[in-house]
Amino acid sequence: MRFSRQMITVEEALHRLMGRLRVQEKEEVHITEAYGRTMAEDVYATDDLPHFDRSPLDGYAVRAIDTALATPELPVRLKVVETIAAGDVPAVALTEGCASRIMTGAMLPAGADAVIMFEQTEQPAALVAEVGIKRALRQGENVSRRGGEIAQGAVIVRAGEKVNAGTLAILATYGYARVPVVRKPRIGLLSTGVELLDIDQPLQPGKIRNSNTLMLSALIAEAGGIPLLFPNMPDDLGVAKGALAEHLKKVDVLVTSGGVSVGDYDVMAALTDEPDAELLFNRIAMRPGSPTTALVLHGKPIIALSGNPGACFLGFELFVRPAVQKLSGVQDVWSRKVKARLAVTYAKPCPYPRYLRGWLTEKDGFLYAQPDFNEKAGNLGTLKNSECFIVIPAGGSGKREGELVEVLTHTTPSWKREGLS
Amino acid sequence: MRFSRQMITVEEALHRLMGRLRVQEKEEVHITEAYGRTMAEDVYATDDLPHFDRSPLDGYAVRAIDTALATPELPVRLKVVETIAAGDVPAVALTEGCASRIMTGAMLPAGADAVIMFEQTEQPAALVAEVGIKRALRQGENVSRRGGEIAQGAVIVRAGEKVNAGTLAILATYGYARVPVVRKPRIGLLSTGVELLDIDQPLQPGKIRNSNTLMLSALIAEAGGIPLLFPNMPDDLGVAKGALAEHLKKVDVLVTSGGVSVGDYDVMAALTDEPDAELLFNRIAMRPGSPTTALVLHGKPIIALSGNPGACFLGFELFVRPAVQKLSGVQDVWSRKVKARLAVTYAKPCPYPRYLRGWLTEKDGFLYAQPDFNEKAGNLGTLKNSECFIVIPAGGSGKREGELVEVLTHTTPSWKREGLS
Structure with missing residues (x-):
């Protein structure tokens, strides 16, 4: 098969590969571990947001009707009955002619239906017994109504969304200490080629250091997978098949680099001719990386990237990143x-x-x-x-x-x- | 000072803050820990890349002069003297009329100055004693010359660059098992406000769960800092100052959320009036988040963000992310x-x-x-x-x-x- 491969498009290759991948199961993690994970299910608002009428600024809670005649020249004077800090439960209901000094985020007292900011009152900095209100307020002005942002029962985060800092904020607000996320796929990783030296080995004539494994490992983690590194693949097809069978038990997908071309020792290419391997593709209409190969062995997909670093990188972005995202439950793999x-x-x-x-x-x-x-x-x-x-x-x-x-x-x-x- | 703040632009505020930040010192980390870090110094090529003349494809290494008359109809036949796999050191120098079967990435034998791909020879799949070359080659054709990609001594990664997967690839190639990076800045983090509940506490009237700390913690880590979480700030200014002094010893920058406005309990705002605090800014011409504040206390910058989640988020992106990047040694903080x-x-x-x-x-x-x-x-x-x-x-x-x-x-x-x- 080495020299008689059937060429398909990038799109068709990806379609064939994605058809063999299933979203991983759900697991629960603590919210402090949820960043970067994909939501496994929709999550709902457990209460209204805010869950009480509250003041969005520092000022005085009033009854709007009491301020109807207020002007900067002739302020309306209201009796200050209470100071309400954020976190307080107001003790006094407002009645005619009364106001409560109120801080940002604090709960409105019963009877209040508007808030005037300090800067529109007389002597804003002082704790006074009587406050001068310098303008008329509408009912509901400067009041964050209970449920005004989110109503109880609404979906706050959807399955398939990636958890970012903003997601954490809304999950924390609703008390989701544990978050349902998709289990991270385990992506096996190995390189082929006896010419490969480790990073800490000195160069030798004809040999090069392995750069693909570390690069792919970082890319897999970035895409949301757990990279599992296996030893470099032996040249011998029989030995290689035995090793692969063991590796495949431990991973959801195996990614290899090198050995996909038409050379005498291209073990990944040779593997596609084996009777128990189901070939998905081994020739793609693209440059670089046309020999990029995928197959299914023992029920597990193997994505065999070119050993050439540039082609390996491209192959990752075209095939492995979408694969990891699909396994991770990412909803829209295609929006890039x-x-x-x-x-x-x-x-x-x-x-x-x-x-x-x-x-x-x-x-x-x-x-x-x-x-x-x-x-x-x-x-x-x-x-x-x-x-x-x-x-x-x-x-x-x-x-x-x-x-x-x-x-x-x-x-x-x-x-x-x-x-x- | 609460009601008499001097308003400055976002740009001026950022300029004042950035002027008080210095890049952290260098540390060395293992290459497997270097992803996402910022390079502390330029790193050089320790050898040529490639460090030997090599074949970029699978085929036959030849002397171009021997192929001058080759055509598909009348192939030139050359004696195959050796098979060279990637990683091999060729044993035989090519002389007139000879060729070596050679694999992708393998070292060229002495005497060879061109490589012809299998597909342009007769019987490409077979190991033959004599190969038929079906076209003429130019000197140097299909040869990756020693140093053709990178010359020894060239800068391969510059100080201030963030390490990504591609950076790891080139560092691995050059054997940098240890990588000089900038120490991650320690960013202290606390919220103010007695109204704040923890994530796992049930809601109470007037109180809300703390969402900013977890959000900011994720954003700080994302920006390259190490978030250090401190307990919520007490309302009492004296107690707060004592706590801050202790916190500041442990961090490079302290970020707070809440307490910057004109409320009676806005402890961060009150702090800026203290004689030992050097105010950088406390009123910015922007919406939301105009009371966003920065000061220097005990020689350490404090960035005090609004407690309002949206303003807190904006304040982070405008001021804290660039601050963390500058401390981390990122070269171009401004390209967004x-x-x-x-x-x-x-x-x-x-x-x-x-x-x-x-x-x-x-x-x-x-x-x-x-x-x-x-x-x-x-x-x-x-x-x-x-x-x-x-x-x-x-x-x-x-x-x-x-x-x-x-x-x-x-x-x-x-x-x-x-x-x-």
């Missing part, structure tokens, strides 16, 4: 695509869609896509600068400066300014 | 601003710049800023949806649909589609 103007002409012809590393920039409200011209597919030194992939469609002419191109973003844009045309 | 077209008219007048939560969308290459219309400044339920702040300038007219506005991004855009005009 935008269109942008190509910042500079890219005229290099390519028979297949080419994914250029680059970044998004903005000028006068237009979105530009700037390819990284230090990039070669395998250029290890510039992987760190990539913020998106710019898709140059197949065909002889490439794309001209200013033409709209499709862009697949994969990280927080830094909105770099350099390189804008 | 873009201009975008306002997706819908926002006509509400405001005497000060208004920061609306929202998100960026894209349509036909134009960048749009979509305000979150579920937002009220204090609306806890929608904090989680915020991806940016849209700045509506001061003045009576607001901004119309399609007008360019300044946008401060604070997270990875999801490029949501809904809400586009």
